[in-house]
Amino acid sequence: MLYYRRKILLALLELFDGELTAKSLQKFLFLFTRSQETASFDFIPYKYGCFSFQANQDLATMKKYGYVEIAEHANGRYIQLKKKDDFLGMLDMFDLASLNKIKYAFG
Numbered sequence: 001m002l003y004y005r006r007k008i009l010l011a012l013l014e015l016f017d018g019e020l021t022a023k024s025l026q027k028f029l030f031l032f033t034r035s036q037e038t039a040s041f042d043f044i045p046y047k048y049g050c051f052s053f054q055a056n057q058d059l060a061t062m063k064k065y066g067y068v069e070i071a072e073h074a075n076g077r078y079i080q081l082k083k084k085d086d087f088l089g090m091l092d093m094f095d096l097a098s099l100n101k102i103k104y105a106f107g
Helices: 004-015 022-034 053-064 093-106
Strands: 019-021 044-046 049-051 068-073 076-081
Touching: 004 019, 004 022, 004 053, 004 076, 004 093, 019 022, 022 049, 022 053, 022 076, 022 093, 053 068
Parallel strands: none
Antiparallel strands: 019 076, 044 049, 068 076
């Protein structure tokens, strides 16, 4: 069983074809939490923009359980979805709509 926060991360990766740079994932996640009534993640200012320690820890945990893979490339660090499931279907309709808006506007 996954925490709802982790389902959000996995759904975000699924929406963007299973792969995002670490920076992009943090930025899209920040935009997403601004549309939530109660933010799922907290962010702090960082040298490349916003950063969530919660999201970073959740990604490390999901890597341990085989949900994601963190790959270092010459052009950055990528988070890749390893398990194929319907993570978007696990979200409530408001969060799903918010993620789709972000994908449409910025993806």
